[in-house]
Amino acid sequence: MSILVPIGYTIFNTYTAANGTYEQLDRGNKSNLREKEVTISEDPVSILVMGVEDYSSNGANGRADSLVVITLDPKDMSMKMVSIPRDSRVDIIGRDKKDKINHAYVFGEEDMTINTVENFLNIPIDYYVTLDFDGFKNIINVIGGVTVDVPFNFWEKSDEGMQERIYFKKGKHTLNGEEALAYVRMRKRDPKGDLGRNERQQQVINAVLEKIISPSTIFKINDIADEIGSNVQTNIKITEAAKMATKMKNFNKSMIERYTITGTDQYIGGIYYFIPDDQNVNEITKELKNHLHK
Numbered sequence: 680m681s682i683l684v685p686i687g688y689t690i691f692n693t694y695t696a697a698n699g700t701y702e703q704l705d706r707g708n709k710s711n712l713r714e715k716e717v718t719i720s721e722d723p724v725s726i727l728v729m730g731v732e733d734y735s736s737n738g739a740n741g742r743a744d745s746l747v748v749i750t751l752d753p754k755d756m757s758m759k760m761v762s763i764p765r766d767s768r769v770d771i772i773g774r775d776k777k778d779k780i781n782h783a784y785v786f787g788e789e790d791m792t793i794n795t796v797e798n799f800l801n802i803p804i805d806y807y808v809t810l811d812f813d814g815f816k817n818i819i820n821v822i823g824g825v826t827v828d829v830p831f832n833f834w835e836k837s838d839e840g841m842q843e844r845i846y847f848k849k850g851k852h853t854l855n856g857e858e859a860l861a862y863v864r865m866r867k868r869d870p871k872g873d874l875g876r877n878e879r880q881q882q883v884i885n886a887v888l889e890k891i892i893s894p895s896t897i898f899k900i901n902d903i904a905d906e907i908g909s910n911v912q913t914n915i916k917i918t919e920a921a922k923m924a925t926k927m928k929n930f931n932k933s934m935i936e937r938y939t940i941t942g943t944d945q946y947i948g949g950i951y952y953f954i955p956d957d958q959n960v961n962e963i964t965k966e967l968k969n970h971l972h973k
Contacts, residue, residue, distance in 0.1 A: 710803035720922030723752040743784035761938040762877035768952035814910025816856030825886035835865035
């Protein structure tokens with residue numbers, strides 16, 4: 680069964696059941712890097728997925744703790760994916776300064792974050808999906824958890840109680856929502872730092888896709904849709920989502936190519952930053968542009 684059939688049904692139910700999920704960007708429907716407007720069901724497009732951490736600020740001025748850029752071509756049913764390290768030092772568009780890329784959301788939410796990512800990767804961002812931590816956890820709980828191959832022993836604090844530690848042992852384990860969130864957030868105890876964290880993010884994304892296409896999850900689609908409607912904001916319209924699901928009937932996760940942004944660690948003014956390697960970023964930009972037929 681296609682991955683996007685249940686996903687498309689989920690999206691469709693989400694949009695019909697949840698008011699307020701759709702939120703247009705200030706710029707309108709077209710990226711400033713596009714000559715004409717594109718649609719997700721007909722054209723190669725890009726989607727920026729933002730995982731927003733706002734529990735420490737009671738829902739206000741959250742940071743984009745996870746930034747994943749996905750390019751999707753509905754004609755050959757292929758997908759490319761790259762995670763942007765949250766501490767990447769880049770030009771924040773609209774602030775006239777360099778800062779950590781996850782701070783763009785604090786200053787200007789989706790619009791400033793998208794403008795900043797477009798400038799960093801030099802590609803248009805056509806669509807966005809913003810997901811908060813509660814939504815991430817609840818969706819994973821609804822589908823019955825996700826199975827991952829833990830690369831090494833480590834622990835991470837729970838977001839539900841900062842004094843509570845969640846311990847992970849090397850090997851395959853099924854994680855609930857709280858555990859999965861801790862799993863993708865940890866970086867201080869990872870020998871690879873943010874790079875290892877990005878790999879775990881993509882690992883969980885794949886695990887979620889695998890779980891969503893399983894027969895046992897089909898009967899939970901409405902619950903997933905309700906959860907998405909409560910915790911997601913996006914500029915993907917219901918009509919576009921429904922057409923996309925129809926076009927992508929034969930899509931599967933083997934069509935996903937993943938890329939890693941490399942760089943160096945650096946302290947500037949006593950503050951830690953990740954400095955992306957220009958050559959590496961240019962190579963990834965070239966791959967994404969080719970996929971977008973730019």
